[in-house]
Amino acid sequence: MNTPGRIFLAEIHEQPGAIRSLLGNLDSFLAAGRACAEQAPAAVRLVGHGSSDAAASYGVYAFGLLPGWTALRDSISLSVYYGAELEFSRSVVVALSQSGRTPDVVSYVERARDRGALTIALTNDPGSALAACAELTLPLEAGEERSVAASKTFLNQLAALALLAGAAAGRGEELAEGLLRTAGLLEEAMAGLAAAVGPIATAFAYVGRMYVIGRGVEFGTAREIALKLTETCRVAAEPLTSTDLQHGPVAALDSMFPVWTIASPDETLPALVEAAARVRAAGATIVASGSAAAEVEGAAWTLPVPEAPLPLLSPLLSVVPGQLFAATLAEAKGLDPDRPERLTKVTLAR
């Protein structure tokens, strides 16, 4: 019964339910949001590795756009290894770890709390070391994730960051309502998306390298899709902002180097569309995803998703075609996303 990728694919389909489970803890998020607002943070410091770090990229926008706070993916090495003497007393720390066992994330939180930060753990395991050392714990409620390649954990990290940032801005209920509607939209779209990725995966069976581009709120999505393609399909897939692409990497493109674009209907769309035009001029194949996929001219493949109820929630929908594509391409290549080579579910490496 161990069909390769069966678990990964099943967990991708469980995502609408995972979002709804998270919303069962709305009161905890509202309380944590009030605690953050009381801290009046000069900085929200987001820490995590792998998919959790991709979610942190999204958090920069959630906190920047909702309460209007400066958030950053903080350097763990600066504090934990180099022992830099940073000011933490006006900081909120949001630590992201599915397992709650990532060693240097735990070390970082211990240090930040000692130095006066309000520390919040976002984890799937409220009994973990991370939860024990943080002042507040917000359970991810994604349910047990058995595939090594993460999916529903990532989606719930996005949902949790949006909900926490919304609560900090006094808009928690509005975000919760938006997330509930997003779960419904995702549920309706899932079967169509799962069918649509098939022909692209067939065409991409021999692709060795790709770029995944997004900007603004979709940069974290680009990072997560690139990571899925790398770890489950062994494609060298690099995430880039649409602007990064034009500052060098566009020179490397050719017809065997396709580009996955994530187009959402917000203020960064013109930059994305402009970058896609340069990709096309370089002769590279374009996959256009996102709810504004139709705006990307000359795409060989389009994977539109429904428009999110709030622009900030777009990534919860736009990441899903990437997950499904990775699952399908891995299958086409005879790889097992549930157990990629050399990876384990909990990475204890520093």
Add this chain to the structure above:
Amino acid sequence: MNTPGRIFLAEIHEQPGAIRSLLGNLDSFLAAGRACAEQAPAAVRLVGHGSSDAAASYGVYAFGLLPGWTALRDSISLSVYYGAELEFSRSVVVALSQSGRTPDVVSYVERARDRGALTIALTNDPGSALAACAELTLPLEAGEERSVAASKTFLNQLAALALLAGAAAGRGEELAEGLLRTAGLLEEAMAGLAAAVGPIATAFAYVGRMYVIGRGVEFGTAREIALKLTETCRVAAEPLTSTDLQHGPVAALDSMFPVWTIASPDETLPALVEAAARVRAAGATIVASGSAAAEVEGAAWTLPVPEAPLPLLSPLLSVVPGQLFAATLAEAKGLDPDRPERLTKVTLAR
């Protein structure tokens, strides 16, 4: 006389002189450092694209380790496109642009200054739009850079960030002395390094993808080397921290997917050495560079550089083998790093 890559290679060799030119403006850096200290910044916001953004990654460590300030590579899209209402009045902005003409960097600085940030332009052109809109301008003094692929501009951005952060910490003279010694060490090592990269470039002529790994102060170096390989050699080279590598991308490695490692003798070295062991176990070829290259076991190639007078200055030496390797590999592949396809010296794309 237009030998491909002649200008890029010449400019790499001009770097020791470029550092010395920068130091001619020490007084400006000391004054700017005092102005930063008076601002008592809650955040130092670094902005730039391409190589300038790689330098910004270094700036996070320079400001974190010298004055002990939180520095971040700020999101340009958050302010410029989305119009987020962030608090800038306790910020220092350091804007990096060789030409001083990058449109959204200029827009960002205008907005940040209006909102009360102390804005500093680091540019090769003190007559540029960026210099005109920033409160202070620190000339990079790299001399005219004619190759589209940047080299001396990047090195002087690192030097300038170290000097400014040192000045902010009341250690400007000490950093200036360290930079002067670094210029001398680089000058002595240059010919040996230029010779050493030749055989590696020959061996890598058919490589299509690489990872470049470094952590902490060397992550910016990894980003810059990866960018050089991408834009001048059309290799899909992705920069990763040693920890990122183990959270997914290690699964994609094989014998045709080499990894360039940057090993410097600081607190992050054990993590780098551990990651390199996993790379070797995956059967991938390792290039070990940096002054602690000998610590990386099982490297097929080593490119050691002299140890820097201060650990924070290591990247000014460790980036150079990567630059020279890119120049040599581009030549082996018949490409022209002075004028890579589809790139221009000044990128006006948003």
